[in-house]
Amino acid sequence: xxxxxxxxxxxxxxxxxxxxxxxxxxxxxxxxxxxxxxxxxxxxxxxxxxxxxxxxxxxxxxxxxxxxxxxxxxxxxxxxxxxxxxxxxxxxxxxxxxxxxxxxxxxxxxxxxxxxxxxxxxxxxxxxxxxxxxxxxxxxxxxxxxxxxxxxxxxxxxxxxxxxxxxxxxxxxxxxxxxxxxxxxxxxxxxxxxxxxxxxxxxxxxxxxxxxxxxxxxxxxxxxxxxxxxxxxxxxxxxxxxxxxxxxxxxxxxxxxxxxxxxxxxxxxxxxxxxxxxxxxxxxxxxxxxxxxxxxxxxxxxxxxxxxxxxxxxxxxxxxxxxxxxxxxxxxxxxxxxxxxxxxxxxxxxxxxxxxxxxxxxxxxxxxxxxxxxxxxxxxxxxxxxxxxxxxxxxxxxxxxxxxxxxxxxxxxxxxxxxxxxxxxxxxxxxxxxxxxxxxxxxxxxxxxxxxxxxxxxxxxxxxxxxxxxxxxxxxxxxxxxxxxxxxxxxxxxxxxxxxxxxxxxxxxxxxxxxxxxxx
Numbered sequence: 001x002x003x004x005x006x007x008x009x010x011x012x013x014x015x016x017x018x019x020x021x022x023x024x025x026x027x028x029x030x031x032x033x034x035x036x037x038x039x040x041x042x043x044x045x046x047x048x049x050x051x052x053x054x055x056x057x058x059x060x061x062x063x064x065x066x067x068x069x070x071x072x073x074x075x076x077x078x079x080x081x082x083x084x085x086x087x088x089x090x091x092x093x094x095x096x097x098x099x100x101x102x103x104x105x106x107x108x109x110x111x112x113x114x115x116x117x118x119x120x121x122x123x124x125x126x127x128x129x130x131x132x133x134x135x136x137x138x139x140x141x142x143x144x145x146x147x148x149x150x151x152x153x154x155x156x157x158x159x160x161x162x163x164x165x166x167x168x169x170x171x172x173x174x175x176x177x178x179x180x181x182x183x184x185x186x187x188x189x190x191x192x193x194x195x196x197x198x199x200x201x202x203x204x205x206x207x208x209x210x211x212x213x214x215x216x217x218x219x220x221x222x223x224x225x226x227x228x229x230x231x232x233x234x235x236x237x238x239x240x241x242x243x244x245x246x247x248x249x250x251x252x253x254x255x256x257x258x259x260x261x262x263x264x265x266x267x268x269x270x271x272x273x274x275x276x277x278x279x280x281x282x283x284x285x286x287x288x289x290x291x292x293x294x295x296x297x298x299x300x301x302x303x304x305x306x307x308x309x310x311x312x313x314x315x316x317x318x319x320x321x322x323x324x325x326x327x328x329x330x331x332x333x334x335x336x337x338x339x340x341x342x343x344x345x346x347x348x349x350x351x352x353x354x355x356x357x358x359x360x361x362x363x364x365x366x367x368x369x370x371x372x373x374x375x376x377x378x379x380x381x382x383x384x385x386x387x388x389x390x391x392x393x394x395x396x397x398x399x400x401x402x403x404x405x406x407x408x409x410x411x412x413x414x415x416x417x418x419x420x421x422x423x424x425x426x427x428x429x430x431x432x433x434x435x436x437x438x439x440x441x442x443x444x445x446x447x448x449x450x451x452x453x454x455x456x457x458x459x460x461x462x463x464x465x466x467x468x469x470x471x472x473x474x475x476x477x478x479x480x481x482x483x484x485x486x487x488x489x490x491x492x493x494x495x496x497x498x499x500x501x502x503x504x505x506x507x508x509x510x511x512x513x514x515x516x517x518x519x520x
Contacts, residue, residue, distance in 0.1 A: 005411050008360035009418050011168050020161040021415075022423045024352050025327070027074045028081050030335070030342060031149035033102035034066045035469070039109050039462040041147070042066040042099050043117060049095035051492030052499040054121040054130070058088055058491065063134055063146035065117040068092065068101065074154070078348030085341055090480035091488045093473050103469040104337040105236040106207035107147040109225075109462045116143040124502040125513040129289070132514075136288030136295045139278045144211060148241050149335055151343050154307070155355050156327035176324040180257045182359060183306055183325040187254050188366050189358035190304045191374050193408050194332060195381040195392065197354070199401070200435050201347060202233030202385065203334040203446035204241075206454060208462045212240075222451075225460035233385035233447040234334050237303070237378070252300060255365040260306065261321045267293040267300070268317070281511075290518045303332040303378075315520060328355070336446045337465055338453070340472040350431040353416040361411070386442040405439045 012018050034042040046053045046061055050068075053061040062069045070088040075081040092101065102108055110116060118134045121127030137146055162179045171178050206228035212219065217240070219227035235241060252267070253259040275291040289295040297316045308319040308326040330351065335342035366374070373393040380392060381401075391398040409432060416428035438444045443452070457464050507513065 004363070005357060005361050005414060009414060012165070013418060015164070015168060017161070017164040017168075018418055018422050020158055020164060021356055022419055023076070023158040023161075024356075025074050025076065025156045025158065026078055026081050026348065026352070027154040028070075028072045028085050028343070028348075029152040029154070030070045030085060031062050031151075032068050032070075032335070032342075033064070033107055033147060033149060034068060034096065034099045035102050035108045035466070037098050037100070039466040041108055041110050041115055043115070044099070045120070047095040048496075049489075049492060050092060051495035052122070053119065054124070054127050054495075055498040055502070056491060056495035058488070059092065061119040062149075063119060063137060063143075065119045067119070067147065067149065074156075078352065079345050082341060082343070082345055082348065086476060086479055087481065087484045087488070089341065089472075089476050090478070091485060093477040094480065094485075100466060100469045100473060102149070102465060103335060103340075103342060103472050104461075104465045105149050105204045105234075105334045106241075106461070107144075107149070107211060108465070109208050109210045110144065110147060111210060112213070113138075113143040116147060118143070122499050122503055124499070124505075125507050125510055126502065127499070128286075128510055129514065129517065132286040133289050133295055133299075135286060137299070139287050140275065145241065148236050150236060150331065151333040151335055153330040153333055153343075153348070153351055154327050155330065155352065157356075157359070180306070180320075180324040183328055184254065184256055184260070185361075185363055186328060186355060186359040187304050187306060188364075189361045190328075190330070190355070191254060191366065192370070193354075193358065194303055195374075195377045195385075196405055196408050197330075197332060197351075198234050198237060198378070198381045199385045199405065199445065200350075200438055201333060201336070201446060202237070202382065203336040203338070203450055204234050204236040205229060205232040205447040205451050206461050207235055207240075208460070222454065223460055225462065226454065228451065228454075229383055230451075231384040231387040231390075232382065233445065234332070234382045236334055237332055238382040239379075252302070254302075257306065257320060257325065261317050264294075264297055264300065264317050268295070268297060286514075289514065292518075301331075303330075305329045305331065318520075330355070334446070337468045338446060338449060340476050346427075346431045346434060349427050350412070350416075350435060353412050353419060353428050353432065356419075357408075357412045357415045360415070386445060386448060402439055406436070409436055409439065 036042055046065055050059045058071050060069045061067055070085060072081050072084045075084065118131065118138065121130045162175055166175060166178045206222060206226055209225050209227050212227060219229060222228045252263045270293050271291045272293045275288065278287055280286060280288055280290060294300055306320060306325040307329045308323055310316055310319045333343065377392045380390060384390060390401045392401055392404050394404055413432045416432045419428045420426050442448055454461065454464050459467065
């Protein structure tokens with residue numbers, strides 16, 4: 001990541017293309033549980049005022065009927081994306097009644113898996129497919145894991161960047177192939193250095209004790225209802241959450257599009273003995289879509305994904321194979337309960353500088369040994385990332401966390417300086433400086449601040465998050481603009497009409513529809 005990055009930045013600036021790096025495109029997907037006033041998961045259906053979870057463009061559900069998901073359009077600046085996310089929050093608060101929107105990644109109090117309602121999407125074949133897929137997740141991994149919430153940050157560079165960079169590189173392959181290769185270069189470096197994001201922005205060092213009920217664990221007790229690890233940064237991204245052991249044996253290769261698509265395609269077309277025992281159609285009820293290693297591509301829980309917007313009925317892996325990578329989805333971002341949206345502009349600006357640095361950094365592949373070291377660094381950071389004297393793996397052996405973090409930040413600072421020089425101001429420089437402060441003083445990290453707030457409040461994890469959720473609602477709900485309210489009300493009505501049209505249209509039997517889908 002050293003000379004290569006400097007060289008790339010200098011070449012782009014010298015050729016007059018540096019401005020293209022400031023024209024990033026970003027969108028945000030954010031999940032959040034609906035909870036009752038007593039901090040238990042809501043049992044109510046998706047609010048009708050929010051429209052159809054199947055067809056609404058901006059507001060849907062994830063695994064559970066109670067797990068809302070906000071999806072912003074793609075915006076030209078992080079500030080614009082966050083402004084739209086604010087409006088989605090404000091509008092939704094007005095539809096929740098006495099319920100609250102949970103403002104943390106780890107869930108509220110859940111007495112048992114029976115209390116988690118699986119999302120419903122109506123009677124159309126597409127709606128039933130989405131529901132059965134979630135049934136499969138229940139049988140394969142359990143329902144509790146599926147209540148964890150996060151933020152996905154979607155990032156791309158403008159189309160004009162790619163031919164400009166390709167010319168500088170003297171590359172003769174197709175533009176589509178060059179762009180895909182560039183995004184995979186970003187992904188490889190993200191996997192190498194993504195541990196730093198978990199340290200800087202991880203915000204889930206504690207959780208409700210009910211989450212681990214009946215399961216063995218190595219967590220400590222903060223109070224009778226709260227478990228934690230003293231130096232953890234992101235338990236959401238640990239083995240307790242989405243980096244789960246159930247998928248540890250999947251050999252998904254992130255080096256190039258062809259190998260990635262091939263390994264993913266193999267996983268969604270290869271039957272798995274343990275899932276064969278679950279069955280598909282049992283007593284006239286579907287338990288899963290199929291018995292394959294992955295039911296669909298989205299079942300693979302990775303911290304970053306290559307993505308392309310799909311056409312109607314198209315599978316994500318087919319879209320990537322046919323038209324190449326369009327953007328990357330960063331998936332390791334916790335919801336920070338100390339922030340009204342769980343993320344702020346400074347964090348997004350840092351993410352942009354970090355991702356551009358990954359794109360222009362070293363181009364070599366990840367081999368098996370380096371993948372193993374990446375996985376070990378990830379485990380150390382999520383479970384004990386703020387531990388004094390923590391060592392992490394590097395190509396030069398084990399080195400102190402602070403040294404490796406500052407080496408990465410030195411590179412991101414070069415990118416940030418170029419972005420600020422072109423765009424004016426010092427926003428990116430300040431974003432990097434704020435992260436240096438966290439490296440020097442771990443108590444400034446969100447994970448440390450969450451633990452300190454929990455301890456000083458005298459409340460359990462669920463009680464404290466509920467109180468923060470109420471505060472964020474009171475500060476955000478009044479921000480709803482009248483024109484946005486009208487737009488979202490219309491979108492909700494339109495989505496209900498679209499779902500009704502889908503359900504009224506002639507369609508094959510679900511068994512035939514599913515067979516065609518699985519065979520595709």
